[in-house]
Amino acid sequence: MAFKDHDINMFKRIYIPSLKLKELNGMGTSRGIEITNRADFATWKLKVLWFLGSVHEDAETVLTTGPITPGQMVDAVPGSDTVAAQPAYFRSTPRERWTEAEAIKFKLDSKIRSIIGNAVTVPILRKISHAKTAKAMWDLLLNDYEGVTVVKTQKRKNLIRCYENFAAEPKESLSDLHSRFQVLINDLESVGIEKTQQVLCQKFIELLPSNFESVITSMVISEKIEGYELSELFGILSNFEETQLKNEINVKKVAKDPEAALVATTKKNKQLFSSYSSKVESEEIKWQ
Structure with missing residues (x-):
C-alpha cells in the first residue's frame, strides 16, 4: 500500500x-x-x-x-595471482x-x-x-x-522489580487495580519482557483481597482458571464484585427498614406466584 x-x-x-x-x-x-x-x-x-x-x-x-x-548485492570475487580480489558490493x-x-x-x-x-x-x-x-x-x-544500552538495562531491572513488588492499594477498586496492572504489563512488553496469560492471571489473583476468595476457589476446583486470559478473568471478577455490591446494598436496606424490605419481598413473591399460576392454567387449557 x-x-x-x-x-x-x-x-x-x-x-x-x-x-x-x-x-x-x-x-x-x-x-x-x-x-x-x-x-x-x-x-x-x-x-x-x-x-x-x-x-x-x-x-x-x-x-x-x-x-x-x-x-x-554483487557477490565477492576471489583473487588470483594475476587478478586482485573484489569484495561484495x-x-x-x-x-x-x-x-x-x-x-x-x-x-x-x-x-x-x-x-x-x-x-x-x-x-x-x-x-x-x-x-x-x-x-x-x-x-x-x-x-x-529511551537512552543507551545501560539505561535500557536499568529500565528493565526497574520494571521487573515493580512487577515483583506490585500490590493492591488500600480500598482500591478492582477496575483501578486491573488498569494499573495492565499499564505495567504494557511497559514490560515495551522492553521485551512478555508473560504468559497463565502467569499474569496467577499474579493478578494473588493481588485480590479476601472477599474474592470464594469465586477464586470455585474456579480453581473446576480447573477452568488455567484456560482464562487476563481480560476474561477480570470480566468474571467484575461480575462477582458487582453482585457483592448489590447484596451489600440490599442488606443495608433490610437493616434500615425491615418492614419495607418484607413488603418488597412479599410483592415480588406474589408476582412470581401469579406468573407461575398463569403458566399452569395455560398448560391445563392445552391438555383440555
Whole structure:
C-alpha cells in the first residue's frame, strides 16, 4: 500500500489529538504531540509505529535499516595471482529503470521524515531536523527518550522489580487495580519482557483481597482458571464484585427498614406466584 497525499493530514487528525497538545507560543497554529518524559514517548512511539504499519508494510524497515534503494548485492570475487580480489558490493539500479513499486519504497524515507516532523512539537523538531534520513531522525529520538544500552538495562531491572513488588492499594477498586496492572504489563512488553496469560492471571489473583476468595476457589476446583486470559478473568471478577455490591446494598436496606424490605419481598413473591399460576392454567387449557 502506497502513501497517499492525505496520509499525513489523516495522521495529524486521528493520532495527534489523542494525546495532550500544547499550543506553541509565537508559532502560529503549529501543533505536535508534547513529549515531556519517557512515558509520553512510549505512547507516541507506539502510535507512530501503528500508523506507519497501516500505510506501508516496509515502513518500519526504513526506520531500522535506512532508505530502501533499488538494486542488488554483487557477490565477492576471489583473487588470483594475476587478478586482485573484489569484495561484495551493492549495485544501485539506475533511476530510469526503477519500477513503480521500487520508486514508492524509495520515497518512503522522505514520507516518514515528514510524518515524524509533523508529529512532534517545534522544539523537538529543531533537535532532529538536521537528520538526513528517517532512521537517523528516529535514532535521535530513541537516544533522547529511551537512552543507551545501560539505561535500557536499568529500565528493565526497574520494571521487573515493580512487577515483583506490585500490590493492591488500600480500598482500591478492582477496575483501578486491573488498569494499573495492565499499564505495567504494557511497559514490560515495551522492553521485551512478555508473560504468559497463565502467569499474569496467577499474579493478578494473588493481588485480590479476601472477599474474592470464594469465586477464586470455585474456579480453581473446576480447573477452568488455567484456560482464562487476563481480560476474561477480570470480566468474571467484575461480575462477582458487582453482585457483592448489590447484596451489600440490599442488606443495608433490610437493616434500615425491615418492614419495607418484607413488603418488597412479599410483592415480588406474589408476582412470581401469579406468573407461575398463569403458566399452569395455560398448560391445563392445552391438555383440555
